[in-house]
Amino acid sequence: MSPSLPRILLTGFDPFGGESINPSWEAVRSLHGRRIGGHLIVARQLPTEFAGSLRELKAAVREVAPTILLGVGQAGGRHQLSIERVAINVQDARIPDNAGAQPVDEPVIADGPAAYFSTLPIKAMLAALHAQGLPAEISQSAGTYVCNHIAYAMLHLAAKRRGVRAGFIHIPYLPVQAARLRGAASMAQADVVRGLEIALRTATSTAVDRKLSAGAID
Ligand code: PCA
Numbered sequence: 706m707s708p709s710l711p712r713i714l715l716t717g718f719d720p721f722g723g724e725s726i727n728p729s730w731e732a733v734r735s736l737h738g739r740r741i742g743g744h745l746i747v748a749r750q751l752p753t754e755f756a757g758s759l760r761e762l763k764a765a766v767r768e769v770a771p772t773i774l775l776g777v778g779q780a781g782g783r784h785q786l787s788i789e790r791v792a793i794n795v796q797d798a799r800i801p802d803n804a805g806a807q808p809v810d811e812p813v814i815a816d817g818p819a820a821y822f823s824t825l826p827i828k829a830m831l832a833a834l835h836a837q838g839l840p841a842e843i844s845q846s847a848g849t850y851v852c853n854h855i856a857y858a859m860l861h862l863a864a865k866r867r868g869v870r871a872g873f874i875h876i877p878y879l880p881v882q883a884a885r886l887r888g889a890a891s892m893a894q895a896d897v898v899r900g901l902e903i904a905l906r907t908a909t910s911t912a913v914d915r916k917l918s919a920g921a922i923d
Contacts (some may be wrong), residue, residue, distance in 0.1 A: 710745040713905060714771035716762070718778050718851065721753035721803055728879045729777040732897040741902060742909025744773065751776075753851050754804040755796055759813075759858050766862050773870050773908055774859040775825070777901065778852035780875035781882070784890040785840035786900045787875040788827045789847040792856035793820045797849035813857040821860035825872030826907060826914035833907040839900045840892075843919040847873055874904060 715737075717730030730750050737748035747769045751758040766774070780787055794817045796808040827843055834841035847853040856873035863871035876897050877883075883891035 710740065710743065711772040712769050713741070713744045713746050713773040713775065714765055714769045715746050715748045715901070715905070716751050716765070716776045716855065717748070718751055718753045718758075719803065721851075722781075722800060724779075724882060726879065726882070727753070727779050728876055728882070728894065728897060729779050731879065731894055732876065732901055733777050735898055736901060742906045744905075744909055746905070747771065751855060752803055754802045755798070755806050755808055755851060755854055757804055758851055758855050762855060762858055763862070772868060773825070773905070774863060775871070775901075775905060775908070776852065776855045776859055776873040778855070778873070778875055779878065780848070780852070781878050781886075781889060783875055783877050785842050785877065786834060786892070786897070786904075787842055787844040788830055788904070789823060789844050789856055789873040789875060790827055791820050791822055791845065792847050792853050792860055792873065793849070794818065794857055795849050796854055799850065802851055813854050814861050817857070817861055821857060821864065823872035824860065824863060824870040826911040827872065828915045828917040828919060829911040830904045830907045831919055832915060832917060833903050834900055837899070837903050839896060839903070841900065844875060845921055847875065870908070872908070874901070
């Protein structure tokens with residue numbers, strides 16, 4: 706690994722919930738080794754497991770020493786690139802994770818704060834995605850499953866390290882998944898990858914986020 710470039714740790718998940726692929730890993734893996742905004746991308750797959758993902762995230766952070774952490778996960782049913790604003794300190798699993806664990810109303814980190822806000826420039830990222838013709842939104846909840854868990858853990862680890870920022874993006878199904886699911890929204894992998902590139906380039910070049918309305922009523 707080039708010692709001279711600051712690094713971005715970009716994570717995707719393995720398949721879960723009966724799917725045989727996870728679009729987050731398919732997109733993330735194709736960016737491994739790329740340089741974006743003067744940073745080297747290191748891609749890692751995390752298991753869709755509460756305990757296992759946290760263990761592997763901590764090991765990857767120790768090894769890679771990233772200045773930016775971006776988690777990516779599948780959010781079947783969402784229609785666009787979904788930039789998460791917040792991660793909450795709760796695990797509430799509707800289905801068992803890939804290790805069979807199904808925590809209900811447990812904290813991610815026992816003594817952690819109730820929530821963390823993303824420390825990436827979410828509004829600047831949103832504006833850049835729209836400007837490049839990609840559908841994207843700000844999401845006010847990353848859910849309560851493994852993705853929220855990892856988003857929270859990334860922000861918790863980043864909060865303890867000077868100059869380190871973190872965030873999370875949920876992505877729709879791939880067309881090949883949606884074709885089986887009749888009516889589900891999807892996004893082509895090339896667009897997801899381009900969107901992640903744009904989001905990361907914006908993160909590397911934006912120290913102070915923009916103030917743009919992108920809220921929700923419900
Ligand atoms: N999506 C799940 C976990 C793994 C993934 O890709 C989630 O949204 O929690």
